[in-house]
Amino acid sequence: MPIFRGAWLSATDRDWWTTSRRSSARGSSARKAAFGSALLLVAETIGGTSPAAAREATHAIDIPAGSLESALARFSEQTGVSIGVAGALPRLVTRRVAGRMSADAALRRLLKGSGLRARRAGATYRIERAPRSAPPPPAPIAEPPLSPLTAPDIIVTSKKRPELLATVPMSISVIPLAPFGEGPATPSSRDITLGAEGLAETNLGPGRNRQFIRGVADSPFIGKSQSTVAVQIDDTRATFDAPNPDMHLIDVERVEILKGPQGPLYGSGALGGIYHIVTRRPDLDHASATLRLSGEGVQHGGVAGSVEAVANMPLADGRLAVRAVGYRIVRAGWIDNEDGRTDSNSTRVAGIRLGLRWRPADDWTVDLGVAQQDIDARDTQYVLSGNDALIRPNRIAEPTDNDFGMAHATIEGRLGGLRLVSATSIVGQGFDTVLDASAASASFGLKGAARFSDRRTYSLFNQELRLSPFDGGRWLVGLSVLGARSKGDATITDEAGASRIVDTINRRTVEYAVFGEASWPLLGRLDATLGARIFRTVSRDMAAEPEGERIRLRTKTLVSPSASLSLPLANDGIVYLRYARAKRPGGLAVSDGEGVGTYDADRINTIDLGVRKATADGRLALSGSGYFTWWDRVQSDYLLPNGLISTRNAGSARIIGIEAALDWRLGGGLSVSAGGAVQHSRLLRGADGEALDNRRLPVAPALTGRVEVAQAIGIAGWRGEAAVQANYIGSARLSFDSDLDRQMGNYAVVAARLTVSRGPWTVGATLDNALDLAGDSFAFGNPFSIREGPQYTPLRPRTLMLSIARRW
Template identity: 50%
Template sequence: MSGKSRSSWTFAPCIRAALCCCALAPASVGAQERPIHVEPAPLAEALTALSRQTGIAIGFEGRLPGLRSRRVDGRMTVEQALARMLEGTGLEAQRLSPTAYRLVQAAPPASRRDPVRPAPPLPPEGSVDIIVTGTKREEPLARLPISVAIVQAPGEQGGALLPGTEEVAQRLDGLTLTNLGPGRNRQFIRGVADSPFNGNSQSTVAILINDARATYNAPDPDLKLVDVERVELLKGPQGSLYGTGTLGGVYHIVTRPPDAGSFAAMAGMGASLATHGEMGGSAEAMVNLPVVADRLALRAVAYAVREPGWIDTAGRGDANRGELRGGRVALRALAGDWTVDLNGMAQMRDVADSQYVYARHALERPAQPAEPHDNDFALMALRVAGKLGGADLVYAGNWVDHDVSSTLDASDLSASAFGIAPPALYLEQRRNRLFDQEVRLSQTRDDGLSWLAGLSFVDVRNHLSGVVRGCGMRRSGPAYRAWSNFRLSATCACR
């Protein structure tokens, strides 16, 4: 070949010997299947190994590029082995004789313009597979016959869905707050309201955390939504499913459950700056720990927030700053068709002062006593779910301890009502205890018929006391030990 071409050729060391005896090799050597095993290696070394195993000669015009070959292993022909070995190198093998091959640059694929295809139509709004559990059973959002609004987390892991109830209200149509401040607000849905002030009457909106009822007549605890899957807003009335206190609707928080299949962790920090105010910051962390693979898992969440103030009261700049601390621990056990969830959570909120002003667009107010507010919330919940025949059985029980204390400036009324010279303060303390249990049985059949039946028991105890203090004097108002509310109801619905 060298006499017919001015180009130089490079062969593997053993290829020359193979050429000398090529006349003795059978003419069909390239078409015979044989066991071939060549590990990934620089191309020159791989070709040498292939030549030793098959007795063929392989040449290349010039110097072999510094490429690596692919692994070749199995029973195949020489040409199949060369094609697999050269895949991705930009080279291909040309057969010169039954035992000789030449490597050349592979021809580029012919350019082909793909036909323009119209973009697929957008899926209809109801086709998104969102499962709602606020109706006491898992149902696709598109099939629900009631009005439901949802804020859903974008991913499987993450930090806060939204900072709190105020931000959720800005996203969901129909949910409004009284704007008294964090930890003091009452929720209203569709404008169904009794009073903007917190009193002894039962709220028109029920706040639920998973299957646990969180409030009865206390203000919204404004829980920070860390590691929360979604928030569901079921517009009322919802008395057939939740009993009294749901004339406006249900505010349902769904947390992420423990995952017994994989470990996960998250940590984050943030900073904020209030307009005409001060700096704030936050930190949060989550860990999901499988204790027994696919059987038992633990999930823990912790967070802390320093909320900036922006109201200046004479002598106190940014007076309405606040602090928030909280956490949640969940344990999940799996046994066949049965699931047991044990959840505990607590949150403490301290706000240094109120947030109202006396003039529109004002951020300052004259000298007055500070009006701090504390909202401490704790919950323990147990849920057991499984199959009973062809139906789904769920037991849900929870206990809530919710303490709320507020201080208000009572200087204008203290002299006439209590004979106390100003400045005077009214200190109000509320202690709410709620014990809720429920058992329900439901089924959704293949023919579309579904039914739900359940029994529930609720015990609520509320203690309210108020004290007026001023100028070394103290007057106690009547202390109210509120009712114990027992409710036993059975609900059965079919559709």
């Protein structure tokens, strides 16, 4: 049966239906019964279905996951029931619906969570928006919310088109975040790391950390090479070779972590994977606002507080809305200096984010946005005399300033049977850091105390055009142009004021790419997916040498392919086997403080075998994967004898690992989530091809594990959740260089949280590092003095945070 758009019945038909109802109401009960029987007979004669029959008859339903439009068409084919649609259907992805059920039940399942409802209109159903009202306060929590594993209808977009997580043949971790004001605190990037298997992060401090996925870790130092993990904010590529901006995750819907090489869709710099932040877009229908005030106290340290706010305002009902986010956060310090500076490593973070959504037509959406965030850290957070001491003798403060700005425009709409997406973004980042270089003064011909200052600016422009089937489909093609610029100088100044430039960065990179991915049935239920990116990179590196400026111009054409086989399982499960490759371009780097050397592009290949499976009732879900990675010409930032950071090709590496996760809702509001990962990552051969002995890749621990127990609670009309989480971080090494191969990690942390809500109010509490352990989270702090003795970065001591939020 067809799907009808626009009007449901002609004026004559409506008049006939109204007259018939009135005539029937005036007749006797016998006449009513006769008329009803006649009406049913007429409906059956013309091929229609009476409302009662449509409601009560059962049908063999098997509607695959896909767009709402294609799902409704399948529904009509399988039930013989017509569907009417007022206007254009919204762009939604529905979950699979299968089994024997009534038409009513099938439609309820298809439309669950969509904001739409099916209303009977004679022998048809009419799809319309559910009645709108002001957003109610959060409902009492009877069960903890479903995790991504036990919520098979969760949609991910990190593969650049909406897909059901249960159908994606790739290892992905999805961390859903509660709407702002409904949780005790905005999670940090460290919280995300503790909740996702395979993700590791250094601990230099906010705005200075590097992320690694599945052991693809080249160095703990912030040099000139690209990170192995690319940060993506919605459709914006946020980093190319800049440090992680560490965006505050306020008003974020979820974080998606794509594991393994992502070169086919994201190009260079995605060797380990993608860290994808998905923000909440403006709501076109409802006005709302939320304000949260928080205060924290750090044992052995100071106290601090924060204010955060989110406001949403429709400007034209259903067509235009604006959403604003603002925050100012002070994080208390806990490191003291012998010169009298106490709690010196406190940090201030301030930011705004503005988004505008415009729907000029039913099938078109325009999203515009800007964001600005400034992170100012007063000092670093390492110590020298053991990981249980929180005092050090630094003579010079070591502040860091990371300023990040972003503007973006995304246009999405329908062209015939295709979906067109145009994503344009501009990113600017300034990164300034100061270090005490007194230990290396003599190496630069200076005397006494010396101050190292590194000032860098990064800019990034990205334009993408993508086409895919409007109904969700099984393919995607795109074009991309990316331009990146990095520039900066590093200077050392002694106490007498003498200064010299010791390092420079001046690089321009342009990347042109065509990419695509397609899936199709292969044998029976087996699916095959192929993807590839062909990109041409033009890079221009400039560096200063004693005899003048050296320029290196390189043009290279690269191909990054991927291929996977997948088999769907019952209850939204999947088994998959995937291969993918990614690359990074080479460049220039200081070689000895005077000369300039070069480093070549590196390449990584990964094979990944994984499974995701949930029970029919969604209460128990398991996922697991095993992976094998080989990495050629590993680019690595490393320390020169004078403390400067350079880049080289270190050799060839191999990584083998397994990871698994479990989510279990036991009933009665109790749930358990657990996971773990084991990996073996080694640098096998040096750049000269010589075999190496037991050189572990840096930072990423060999073993990690987590478990969280959550319980829904109710206290005197307040409803909420209490949870306890424990994490074990296994041992890791700082570097595969023998003179810096220092151990870190091998500690466990426990945290707890409590959230209760009543009406528009939410009160929350979190207790981090509840046992006040002083494990060494990162065996590094200052490159100029690290060879003089051990350095430790202790865990943040026991921290209590209290918050109160109000929604309007």
